[in-house]
Structures are given as C-alpha cells and as structure tokens.
C-alpha cells in the first residue's frame with residue numbers, strides 16, 4: 001500500500017492567480033510556550049509573514065480575487081470593512097501594486113476609545129497605499145454604498161469584494177494554503193489533529209477545511225469566533241461558503257472537518273479581554289512573537305485555555321495559524337497593562 005495520490009481538484013488548479021505573497025510562510029514550533037503550558041507541542045503557521053503590506057491572511061485571498069478582476073478587465077475595486085480593517089489595508093496595497101483604483105467603504109462599528117482610532121494604524125496605511133476612503137456610521141452604510149456604486153459606473157463595471165475577501169473565490173487562497181500546510185506537516189514529521197485560527201467572515205476556515213478535505217488530511221479546522229455575537233452566525237456563513245465551493249471547485253471525497261470555537265469573543269468584535277491580553281503578553285515574553293488584539297490574540301487565548309482544559313489529551317502536536325493584524329497595535333496601545 002503506497003501513499004494515496006491526492007491533489008486539489010482540477011477546477012481549482014485552473015483558477016487565475018496573481019503573486020502577491022512570499023510563500024510558503026514558516027511553520028515553527030513554540031517550544032518555550034509549549035513547555036510552560038505542559039500540553040502538546042504548539043506549531044505556529046506564520047501567515048502574519050505573508051510578506052506583503054505588513055502581512056496577514058487577506059493577501060492569499062487577494063491573489064485570486066484580483067486575478068479575476070484583471071481577467072475581467074476591471075479597473076476599480078470596491079471593498080468593505082470596519083474602521084481598522086486589515087482586509088482594507090491589504091486590498092489597498094494590492095490594488096496599488098496592480099495599478100487598480102481602490103475604494104474602501106469603512107463603517108464605525110467598534111466602540112473602542114483611542115484618539116488615533118480613525119486616523120492611525122490601518123487607517124493611515126489605507127491612505128498611504130492610495131485608497132479612496134469613505135468612512136460612515138453603520139446606519140449610513142447602504143446610502144453610501146449606493147452612491148459609490150453609481151459613481152463607479154454601476155454594478156459589474158468594477159470589482160466588488162465582500163468584507164474580509166470572503167467570497168467563494170476568495171476562499172481559494174486558503175484552499176491553496178491547505179496544500180502548503182500538508183507539505184509543512186510532512187517536512188516537520190508531524191500529524192496534528194487540529195488547527196486553530198481566528199474566524200470572522202469565515203473565508204479562511206472555509207478554504208482550509210475544503211482544502212484539507214480535498215487532500216484527505218484528517219485535520220479539524222477550529223475557527224475561534226472573534227466577530228459574531230452568536231457563533232451560529234459563523235457556522236451559517238461557513239456552510240454557505242462550503243455549498244458555493246462544492247459548486248465552483250467540485251465535490252469532496254469527505255465532508256470538510258471543522259469546529260466553531262465560541263466563548264472567546266468577550267464583550268464584542270475589536271474589544272480585547274483581560275485573559276486575551278495575558279495570553280498575548282505570555283507569548284510575547286516567551287517566544288518574541290506578537291499576536292494582535294482583535295483577531296489572532298483571541299485565537300491564541302482559546303488555544304491556551306483548551307490546553308489548560310485538557311482538550312489535547314493524547315495529542316502530541318497542535319497547529320495555530322497566525323493570521324496577522326499587528327498593524328492595529330498603533331491604536332490599541334491605550335488601556336494596556
């Protein structure tokens with residue numbers, strides 16, 4: 001019995017892609033942290049180091065989303081996010097690189113009091129990368145959207161990317177990342193049963209779980225809810241994307257294997273919790289690796305808590321994906337101890 005030959009579906013391999021990221025990103029063990037916790041060996045997949053526009057997980061999605069825009073001859077891109085959206089920053093930079101006009105519709109939805117919240121961090125970078133930014137209150141988002149669509153020549157005249165880059169096509173970036181991870185695991189000689197990461201618009205989780213299932217890699221993709229007040233919303237989003245993936249990329253030999261991890265959101269999206277801060281500080285001190293306060297820090301906290309709860313009993317390795325977000329630190333340096 002040889003190793004079964006597995007590959008990604010041909011419908012997926014045929015998708016156009018532009019290169020933006022520096023790949024593969026490193027997979028590294030966090031040995032001092034693992035030892036401190038006394039659980040499985042924790043491996044960190046460094047997608048904070050995707051190597052473009054300060055890194056992060058949206059770069060992988062944009063490689064497919066913007067290749068399609070180019071193939072369709074679209075010259076302008078419109079996308080959406082919160083004021084400190086990492087997706088908006090990475091889209092602005094990718095558009096600059098490819099010579100596309102970038103329009104960002106950002107909404108005030110996080111009650112975080114910092115004097116630089118609407119000017120610094122990702123917001124400043126959006127400007128530096130040359131994006132045209134419309135910043136509105138949540139209730140003004142639809143009228144602002146209608147105005148922008150008209151200004152850009154109507155639906156279809158430009159490339160519209162949903163928040164987080166999480167269209168079915170956007171998930172392709174993480175389908176491809178799943179193949180990268182399978183190669184990483186083989187090189188490291190490990191067979192982890194679970195991978196943790198921060199999940200919000202569900203594109204990362206949909207991509208990883210589809211890709212790992214397509215490759216017959218038995219890894220449960222554990223998405224830590226960092227956005228939805230009710231975790232069931234995240235599950236619904238994931239299911240919707242999965243139906244779209246099967247339609248567009250083809251059926252799978254097995255069902256995508258995923259879990260939604262709730263209980264780590266705290267008071268809400270963009271609001272760090274005391275236990276999350278402690279997890280971030282611990283990893284910073286033991287490993288010299290920095291997690292962000294909005295996304296990856298909550299995933300780190302969930303993983304550390306699950307180690308303490310004995311969730312990984314009998315498992316020798318677990319993987320955590322660092323999805324980026326550290327540019328937001330510029331506006332989270334207050335109220336920190």
Ligand SMILES: *Cc1c(COP(=O)(O)O)cnc(C)c1O
Pocket residue numbers: 056057086087164166198199200201202203204205292295296323324325326
């Ligand atoms: C967008 C984002 C996520 C969540 O990814 P989704 O694909 O939207 O679920 C996680 N971490 C960071 C830093 C992000 O910017």
